[in-house]
Amino acid sequence: xxxxxxxxxxxxxxxxxxxxxxxxxxxxxxxxxxxxxxxxxxxxxxxxxxxxxxxxxxxxxxxxxxxxxxxxxxxxxxxxxxxxxxxxxxxxxxxx
Numbered sequence: 867x868x869x870x871x872x873x874x875x876x877x878x879x880x881x882x883x884x885x886x887x888x889x890x891x892x893x894x895x896x897x898x899x900x901x902x903x904x905x906x907x908x909x910x911x912x913x914x915x916x917x918x919x920x921x922x923x924x925x926x927x928x929x930x931x932x933x934x935x936x937x938x939x940x941x942x943x944x945x946x947x948x949x950x951x952x953x954x955x956x957x958x959x960x961x962x
Contacts, residue, residue, distance in 0.1 A: 869946035871925025871932065872955040880907040883924050883952065884931060890959060893930050903931050910935040923948075926959055 874880040884903050888894065894903045910922035913935050923934045925946055934940040937948060949955040 869925065869927040869932070870949050870955065870958055871923045871934070871940045871946050872949045872952050873921050873923055874907075874952070875921045877908055877911055879952075880904075880911065880922060880924055880933075883956075886956065887924070887926060887931050887959060891929075892926055903933060906933040925955075 872883075874883055881904060884900065884907065888900055888903075894900050907922055907924065910933060911920055914921055923937065923940050925932045925934075925940060927946060932940070932946070940946050940948070949958065
């Protein structure tokens with residue numbers, strides 16, 4: 867699958883989307899472990915909350931779950947594309 871990502875506004879949304887992606891068979895950060903993915907999501911949201919932007923970006927790149935704090939970070943990873951709506955993102959992930 868091509869690299870796509872979307873924005874989530876809370877740790878609950880990020881956790882829900884992360885579980886959805888992992889159920890589809892995508893790998894986590896280290897050896898299919900979701901604990902590290904959740905830790906990255908939490909730290910990205912906390913880092914952005916210091917700048918009054920409590921959100922992070924979650925996506926898939928190839929067969930991996932990817933978490934980033936800002937769009938520039940996500941675009942560096944194999945020129946990933948931003949999908950604004952989470953519903954459209956979920957549909958694209960389930961197709962491939």
